[in-house]
Amino acid sequence: MLKFASREVGDVEETWRRFVPSAALQKVDPRTFGFSWTSAALSGFSLVSYRLSASVQSAIEPDGQMMACRVASRGAWVGTPRGDLNAGLPWLALDGPTSARWRQQADVRAFVFDRAEAEDDARRMTGDDRFSLRSATVGSSPVDRDFATHWERVFQHVASTLFAGVPTSAIVEAELRRHALHTTLAAFSPAFMTALERSTQRTAAPRTVRRAIAYMEQHAHEAITIDDVALAADISPRGLQYAFRRALDQTPMEYLRTQRLAGAHAELQVATGASVAEIAQRWGFASASRFARHYRDAYGRSPRQTMRGH
Template sequence: MADVLSLRQSGFDAVEQTWREFVPSARLRDPGPEGRAELAWQSAALEGISVVAYQLTGNVRSAIEPLSQLMACRVATDSGWVGAPRREYDVALPWASSGAVTEAGWDGPATVRAFVFELDHAQEAARRMSGDDGLMLEVLDPAPRNAAAGAHWERAHSYVLAGLVASSRTGTPEPLLESELRRHALHATLTTFCTSFADALERGGQKRPAPLSVRRAISFMESHAAEPVTIDDIAVAAGMSTRGLQAAFRRAMGTTPTEYLRGLRLAGAHAQLKEGGPLTVAEIARAWGFAHPSRFASHYRARYGRSPSETQRQG
């Protein structure tokens, strides 16, 4: 279950200490005796990833060098700047780093959103996605590929943080949902920025149909749909890269493995709804990996022609 932290603090020392719990290299330059900092913080942490969102008001000068981490961040402010020692970034867009120093400054309020991945975890996941066991994950350019990609990353951040916070409130571990959110955060980051992951994808494309591998993937999904498996786990079980599996699956089945797995999970939720029982529709949706009830209801209605609540009432 995600470890969620919400707090408010004053003073640069307290603010810096909080941020260093997530990025040990984080530091704030002392603004002098008159300087003040006001922090409103929220974060959610799972193994290998922390999702951070905070508002920091003050005369701020900060620096981060995320060693052994992959970090993607957006500093939204009307009165500041973000950049590396020899390059200024567009404050309207997020940026990423796998070790390079990034500095920022502002006078007044700023809203900061970040994914902080442990580099070893992210690299292992990227290797499974790409099928390249030798991939050394690094950020090649801190800027997003374009503004649309940057906007996609911000939506992904909001989605993942909201999902983890809501999951923590249930008081019950939801490993399937957490696994999906962790992967969504990493995939959004790796596809938003220019990284070595993109090169690995180009090298790892599947060139020939693989019906046996597709059958293995289907068998694995049918056996593990209720477990926190991802498309990368399915590709490993099928003996191919994630990208190769996607290409082979589309050729053989006319759909994607993600859509097929979603169908299996919808079927599992459908069966559970028909049984009745004490769980709410939202609880059943989350148990089958759907973070937002409205999206679950939309997928469910498209497949079964009625709402989840109607199925639960009518059987």
């Protein structure tokens, strides 16, 4: 995580370019300039949040990236060569330049994805190997206000976890990245949602569920997502959801959570020297309180009670 404040104009461009190399400040009023930055970088994914006090015009043209952004400011303007965007909503930059300007102060927040990795993940989510991230499938504006509002909520959730200053496990990071990407594509790509619906498989042989279960039991301690499980079971994520509901009356992620709770339970039963929070993180639970609630539901006692009993 990177966090700092500055009153130097050059710091803004230098920092932004670590995440989006094309970022540029074109017009800045230095008299009121102030800059407060927080960011977190994972593999193939970055989360950026900053406050910029100044009248500014800026531009980006992502190369090999996809960026979803929201500029919260009175009188803000956002536009592309194809036309103006609604500055009161999140927007997405993929192909071609996007410019923004505002006066006095803006709160800027953004998800930045490696384009190739995001495309691979989108194909796993949809089960469509031909799905591609391009202007024909991903728009600059959100599908509607409900999706825009949901994107904002998910940003706050991911930011609150990654900016908390608490180390996160690879499992948690993989889930957060997938959540951010799924939400972004759902908000900006009708084609993505259509592909998800099209990939739903209404019949699934029991062996598909057995393959998924075997994979989860073997890899529960790793940073796997439902996309990885579906790939191992040779079925789409939507099809896997349906198959699990039909066969086990639960979702694949509920089953995976059970396996991870079992792994955490085994660790709590031996004196490893690790704290409850550390064990929870290791098994993919970002929130210790949520882990404790799931653990009590499964084992009828708190994690600390289990730890103290051994």
